[in-house]
Amino acid sequence: MSLVANLTGTDSETRKRTLLGIGSFLLPLLVWCLVSYVPFIWHPKVEVTVPGGVDYFQTGMLVDKSQFDDETAYAKEQHLALPAGKPANPIYLPAPHEVAQAFYTGFAKQPAQKDAPWLHESLWHSIQIIFWGFLISSIIGVPLGILAGTYSTFARLSEPFIEYFRYLPAPAFGALAVAILGIYDGPKIAIIVIGTLFQQVLIIANTTRKLEATIIEAARTLGTRNLKLLTKVVVPGILPDLYRDQRILLGWAWTYLIVAELIGTSSGITFYITQQARYQHFDNVYAAIMIIGIIGFGTDLILARFGRRLFPWDRAQDRR
Amino acid sequence: MNDKNLPSYLDQSEAVKARFDRINQRETILEVRGLGKRYRSPQGETEALRGIDFSVRRREFVCVIGPSGCGKSTLIRILAGLEDHTSGDVLLDGKPVSGPGQDRGMVFQGYSLFPWLTVKKNVMFGPQMNGRGHDEAERDARTWLELVGLEKFADAYPHQLSGGMRQRVAIARALVNQPRILLMDEPFGALDAQTRSKMQSHLIDIWKNIDVTVLFITHDLDEAIYLADRILVLKAHPGEVQEVIEVPVPRPRSPGQFNTPEFMATKARLEELIHPAPEPLPEDEQAVKPHLIRFTNVNDNVE
Ligand SMILES: Nc1ncnc2c1ncn2[C@@H]1O[C@H](COP(=O)(O)OP(=O)(O)OP(=O)(O)O)[C@@H](O)[C@H]1O
Numbered sequence: 001m002s003l004v005a006n007l008t009g010t011d012s013e014t015r016k017r018t019l020l021g022i023g024s025f026l027l028p029l030l031v032w033c034l035v036s037y038v039p040f041i042w043h044p045k046v047e048v049t050v051p052g053g054v055d056y057f058q059t060g061m062l063v064d065k066s067q068f069d070d071e072t073a074y075a076k077e078q079h080l081a082l083p084a085g086k087p088a089n090p091i092y093l094p095a096p097h098e099v100a101q102a103f104y105t106g107f108a109k110q111p112a113q114k115d116a117p118w119l120h121e122s123l124w125h126s127i128q129i130i131f132w133g134f135l136i137s138s139i140i141g142v143p144l145g146i147l148a149g150t151y152s153t154f155a156r157l158s159e160p161f162i163e164y165f166r167y168l169p170a171p172a173f174g175a176l177a178v179a180i181l182g183i184y185d186g187p188k189i190a191i192i193v194i195g196t197l198f199q200q201v202l203i204i205a206n207t208t209r210k211l212e213a214t215i216i217e218a219a220r221t222l223g224t225r226n227l228k229l230l231t232k233v234v235v236p237g238i239l240p241d242l243y244r245d246q247r248i249l250l251g252w253a254w255t256y257l258i259v260a261e262l263i264g265t266s267s268g269i270t271f272y273i274t275q276q277a278r279y280q281h282f283d284n285v286y287a288a289i290m291i292i293g294i295i296g297f298g299t300d301l302i303l304a305r306f307g308r309r310l311f312p313w314d315r316a317q318d319r320r
Numbered sequence: 321m322n323d324k325n326l327p328s329y330l331d332q333s334e335a336v337k338a339r340f341d342r343i344n345q346r347e348t349i350l351e352v353r354g355l356g357k358r359y360r361s362p363q364g365e366t367e368a369l370r371g372i373d374f375s376v377r378r379r380e381f382v383c384v385i386g387p388s389g390c391g392k393s394t395l396i397r398i399l400a401g402l403e404d405h406t407s408g409d410v411l412l413d414g415k416p417v418s419g420p421g422q423d424r425g426m427v428f429q430g431y432s433l434f435p436w437l438t439v440k441k442n443v444m445f446g447p448q449m450n451g452r453g454h455d456e457a458e459r460d461a462r463t464w465l466e467l468v469g470l471e472k473f474a475d476a477y478p479h480q481l482s483g484g485m486r487q488r489v490a491i492a493r494a495l496v497n498q499p500r501i502l503l504m505d506e507p508f509g510a511l512d513a514q515t516r517s518k519m520q521s522h523l524i525d526i527w528k529n530i531d532v533t534v535l536f537i538t539h540d541l542d543e544a545i546y547l548a549d550r551i552l553v554l555k556a557h558p559g560e561v562q563e564v565i566e567v568p569v570p571r572p573r574s575p576g577q578f579n580t581p582e583f584m585a586t587k588a589r590l591e592e593l594i595h596p597a598p599e600p601l602p603e604d605e606q607a608v609k610p611h612l613i614r615f616t617n618v619n620d621n622v623e
């Protein structure tokens with residue numbers, strides 16, 4: 001019983017783990033702050049504050065440091081008014097507070113370009129694509145995976161082809177998907193399905209195979225047969241692992257999203273990102289990228305917590 | 321040991337003799353005739369069992385013992401219907417067995433309880449699979465949990481129990497189906513010595529109170545003698561019956577009997593059969609003989 005106590009951990013251990021978890025986020029944030037706010041770290045550019053005698057300098061302009069130095073030296077030589085400037089980072093690295101502000105404006109303020117979608121509109125569209133793609137993939141992939149993992153004949157019949165198909169990059173089917181499903185959401189969902197489904201079958205088949213053989217044997221000696229063996233033993237036996245697999249696969253589905261959204265008419269969060277990048281609103285770009293992470297990671301945290309409720313007998317989750 | 325002073329393991333007291341007479345008058349539950357099993361694998365063929373003959377009477381307690389790899393597990397798995405045999409017959413109540421069935425209960429060394437079910441639901445599983453309703457199954461489960469002393473843990477999950485408790489659940493789960501014969505493959509092998517001896521006494525108590533026949537595999541000689549009416553001694557490569565020993569230790573049994581002359585005589589005989597005088601190791605075991613290299617300083621001796 002002391003072993004069990006060690007596995008689940010004490011209060012102070014939990015606190016330590018939480019602190020470390022927060023730290024793992026604070027650390028990169030700290031690096032970002034240092035690079036953004038400490039003038040002598042990196043800052044390869046100069047933001048012009050006083051153009052002085054340099055004719056093409058304008059207030060607020062970003063120039064390379066060497067160029068600024070050259071121009072200053074030249075102005076000195078010619079006895080012109082000296083330009084002034086302060087160290088700055090390139091435009092593609094906004095400071096944390098700018099991105100934080102973009103978060104707020106993305107949700108609260110009308111976008112600067114007319115008919116451009118709001119951040120949350122783009123996001124909601126992307127979430128819907130993911131949802132339908134992952135749902136369709138799971139409806140096909142989970143039963144196929146369980147069947148392949150349970151019946152070797154079925155596995156031998158299906159797995160070689162799936163193994164082959166798995167290597168075909170999903171984006172390669174983009175043009176085909178557009179031709180068949182039109183230019184709106186159809187092909188995007190299809191790309192997510194193609195990207196997820198084949199991995200899903202193989203992963204779930206493997207998980208199913210890992211179910212202890214003696215569990216099935218015990219059930220058989222207790223009089224379990226045929227379909228009941230599948231529904232009453234195999235499925236409940238693998239359920240916690242299946243749930244974990246699905247969480248990982250959902251993460252993969254997000255990685256296919258960006259490609260999927262470029263197909264047909266660009267849409268969703270990808271459209272938002274490319275649009276904002278075109279106007280050099282990199283603070284918005286960062287905000288959008290981060291929000292994908294927040295949604296993905298947040299869903300996974302919620303699902304993990306939910307899983308602990310759902311499967312109180314599952315020992316694997318105690319070990320993390 | 322002073323073997324010369326021991327009686328022969330074949331000597332039986334009047335009471336023991338009378339008991340065996342009574343057993344032999346009971347009907348045969350399990351009959352195994354000329355049973356053989358060959359495994360075919362890419363590495364070649366293994367003859368795991370050859371020409372196994374024995375029979376078990378109703379409510380008899382039979383132990384099977386033999387060196388590692390002699391086919392004990394193979395034998396019990398064939399009896400349970402989990403494995404096909406390649407020759408011979410297995411008759412249960414005179415009818416050949418095919419596939420697993422609720423007339424044969426099985427207890428595995430690794431417990432193999434269903435981790436997603438509570439203790440009670442584990443025990444209810446068998447009756448429900450065999451078409452019994454929920455309420456009836458639950459009533460049966462409660463009765464059996466009481467019998468193995470775990471009614472307080474009905475709603476616990478298997479992972480919350482100790483090894484001994486888990487094995488009790490496994491026994492209850494097998495017995496609730498009211499099998500004709502209970503097959504046990506080294507069920508106490510993973511338990512510590514103290515729990516193991518408690519479980520042995522407990523098993524004898526259960527067996528005394530229910531109409532069940534037990535076939536019990538072990539590699540522990542004391543355990544076999546303590547539990548069994550008869551011991552089936554197997555030899556390896558291929559697995560064959562070496563001898564069937566009628567245990568001359570009277571019943572009721574208690575741990576105090578471990579030092580009686582009958583017990584020691586039987587044990588001496590088993591030792592002789594299972595660990596005979598030095599004999600060349602079988603090839604596959606020679607192959608894994610470790611080659612020890614010294615990893616410590618030469619002067620750093622521990623002995
Ligand atoms: N599935 C299998 N395929 C091939 N050979 C097998 C298989 N199962 C068992 N064997 C072989 O059959 C022989 C008997 O194995 P078995 O497991 O029945 O022995 P055992 O007496 O139970 O051993 P132990 O005391 O170690 O449990 C061994 O030589 C083993 O290698």
Ligand SMILES: [Mg+2]
Pocket residue numbers: 392393394
């Ligand atoms: Mg074995």
